[in-house]
Amino acid sequence: MAQFKADDILLFVYVVEEGSFSRVSVKHEITMSVVSKRIARLEKALNVQLLYRTTRKLSLTDAGQALFKKAKIAQQALQDAQDVVSVYGSDMRGRIRITMPVVTANLVLNQALTEFCEQYPHIQVELRITNRFVDIIDEGYDLAIRTAQLEDSSLVARRLVDSNWVVCASPSYLQARGRPAHPDDLPSHHCLIYKYEGSGPDTWTFVVDGSDYQVQVHGRYQTNALDSIKQGALAGFGVGYLPRAIIHEELLSGQLESILDTYIGKKLGIYAVYPKSRQPDKKLNLLVEHFRCALQRKRQHFS
Template sequence: MMVKADDMLLFVQVVEEGSFSRVSARYEITLSVVSKRIARLEKALNVQLLYRTTRKLSLTDAGQALYKKAKLAQQALQDAQDVVTGYSDDVRGRMKITMPVVTANLVLSQSLIEFCEQYPGIEVELQVTNRVVDILDEGFDLAIRTANLADSSLVARRLVDSNWVVCAAPQYLQTYGIPAHPDELTRHHCLLYKYEGTKPESWLFRLDGQDTPMAVQGRYRTNTLDTLKHGAMAGFGIAYLPRALIYEELQAGKLVSLLTPFVAKALGIYAIYPKARQPDKKLALMVEHFRQALQRKQQYFA
C-alpha cells in the first residue's frame, strides 16, 4: 500500500494537537475520517505510530521518528507556499511561537495580540515558558530568547539588550546594611535563581576590569524570577533580576539598586528561527513588530 503524503501531514497535526477530536474540529473533518486515515498510514508503513487511550495519545518510537521527518516535510511545503504568497500583499498562515515569561508578560503577549488584530489571516500558537525548547524537534517557527546565543543552527536577530540589577527592599537594607562591594555578599542572604536540573547560577560582576562569576549563598532557591522578585520585595534578601522585571518597583523606591559599578550581567533578547526556514513575509513582519514593541519599552531594559 502506498503512503499518502496527506496522511503524513494529518499525522503531524494529530501529534501537535494531541487529540483526534481537536484535529477533527479544527479542520472540519469527521472524527472517523481522522481515525481511518491514521490507521491507513500505520497499515501502509506496517508499524504502530501512536498509543491511544481514552485520555491521551503518545508516540511509539516509530511515531517519534516519523513525526520529526514529516514535520520537516510540512515546513518545506509551508516554505514553498510562503515564497509564493510573499509576492502578494496578503499575510496569512499559522505560526508556532515560544517566549520566556518575563518578556511575554511585560511586552510581547500583548504585542502578539496586536499583530493578529492587524493581520486577520494569521493564526498563532503561543507557548510561554522559560524552558529552552528544541525549535526543530518541537516544530516552532519562532522563539524569543533572553540569552548569550552560540547555536549556529539558528538564525538570530537581536531585538533589545536586557540589563540585570542587584536589588533589595529598603527594609532589608535597614536591618542588614548596604553592601559596598560584591565580596560583602557573603554576609548577606541572597535569593537564588535555579534553572530546572541545574545548580543555582553564580552572579556575574565586573572586578578589576574582568567579568567574574561569584558564588553566592542563600537558603532560598526558585526557578521563577517573579518569585525572586516577591522575595526581595518582602525584605527576605538580595536578588539579581532583569531590570525590566523590577523597573516600576525601582522607580517607586520599593526596591533599591545595589553594587551598580560592579554589575556585569546583560543579555540580548533575540528572535530566532531555524536556518532552514525561509524568512517569509509573516515571519519578517512579526519579528520587526516584536522589535519595535521592545524598543518602545527601552527604558525598562537599559
Template structure:
C-alpha cells in the same frame, strides 16, 4: 504490520503532522471536516505502510513513539516547505495568512509581548498565533515551534538568531533589607547576605556573574529562597527577604519608586541579549518577518526598561 504495497501516502503523512501538533484526532477531524474514524483509519494506514507504530493512544492524550518522533521532525519540515511554497505565491497578493507557533519567557510575555501579539493579529486578521510562555529552554525543532524569543547567551549552531535588544540585570534589595543588614559593596560581601537565587532548567551552580574592573567573576551565593520564577523572587526582595539579581525590565518601576534600590552597580556583569530565534531548517517567511519586526519595535519603544 505489513508494508503497504505503494508505500506511505503523502497526505497521510501530512495528516499525521496535523494530529501531532493538535494533540488529538478529534481536533484534526473538526478542522479538516472529517470523522474521527476516518482520521484514525488513515493514521493506522500510515503505520501499516511504514511498518511502525507512530503514536501511543490513551483516553487523555497522544504521545509519540521513537519512530513517531523521527517522522514528525521530517514531516514538519515537509509541511513547512509546502507552506513556504504557498507563501511564495500568496505573497504576491494582498493577504498574509497562516499560523505561527511561538515560545517566549514569562517576563517578556507579561511585560510587552502579549499586547504586541494582539496588535499584530489585529493588523493581520488572517494570521493566527499560538503562544507558549514558559521559562524552560524549549527544543523548538523537536516541539514544532516556528519562532522563539530567548534571553540568553546563544550557543546552538542549529538555530538562526536576530538580536532584538539587550537586557541589563540589576542587583537590588529593599530599603527595609538594607536598613537591617547593610549594603553590599563588593562581590565578597555577598557571602554575608541572604541572596535570592534564580534557578532554572540547566542553570547549574548558584553563581552570580559579576566583575571587578575588567575581570569577570563568578561568585557563589546562597540564601533561604531559591526559585525558577523571577516574579516570586522580585516579591521576596520587595518584602525585605534578601538581595536579588533581576532583569531591569522586571523591576524598572520599583527602582523609580524606591521600593527597590540597586546596589553594586559597578560590579554587575550580567547583560544578556534578547533574540528572535528560528530553526535553520526553514527560512523565515513573510509572516514571521513581520511578527519579528513588530516585536523588535515593541522592545525598542521601551528600551529604558531594559538597560
C-alpha cells in the same frame, strides 16, 4: 506495501501535536470516525502501528516517532512553499509558531504579538510560553525569543535589545542586614537565586576595575521564575538580581532599592532565534522587527 496518501501523513502530524483525535476533529472540522479511519488507513498502508491508543491518551510507537520526525519536516516544507508565494498576494498570510520565556512574554511581547495579529489579520500565530529550553528544529518552531548566548551553529540569532539587570533589596532587608558596599559582601547575605534549565553555578557577574568579576552567592530560595524572585525581594526575604524592566515601578516607588550600581555587569541580549535552514520570510521578518521596536520602546521608558 500499499500506497499511502500524503493527506493522511499530515493528519497524523496533527493528531500527534494535539494528542487527541477529538481535538483534531474539532479543529479541522472532520468527524472523529474519519480521523480514526484515516489513521488506520495510514497504518495499514505502511504495515506498522504508529500509535498506542487508550481511553485517556495517545502515545507513539517507535515507528510513529520515526515517522513524526520526518513528517514534520515535510509539513514545514509545505508551509514554507505556501509562505514563499503568499507574499505575492495583496494580503500577508500564513502561520508562525513562536516560543518564548515567561518573563519576556509578560514584559512586552504578549501585547506586541496581539498588536501584530490585529495589523495582519490573515496571519495565524501559535505561541508557546515556557521557561523550558525548546529545540525549535525538532519541535517545529519558526522562531524563539531567548535571553542567552547563541551556541548552536544550526541557529541564527538577531539581537533585539539589551536587558539591563539590577541588584536590589527592600528597605526593610537593608535596614536589618545592612547595605552591601562591594560584590564581595554578598556571600554574607541571603540571595534569591535564579535557577533555570541549563544555568551554571550560583554566581553573579559584576565589573570591578574594568574586568569581569564573579561572586558565588548563597541562599535557601531558588526558582526558575524571575517574578518569584521579585516577590521575595519585596517581602524582605533577600537580595535579588533582576532585569530593571520588571522592577521599574518598585524602584520608583521605593519598595525596592538598587544596590552595587557602580559594579553592575550583567547585561543579557534578548534575541530572535530561527533555524539556519529556514531563512525568514517576509511575515517572519515583519514580526521580528515588530518585536524589536516594542522592546526598544520599553527600554527607553525604563532608562
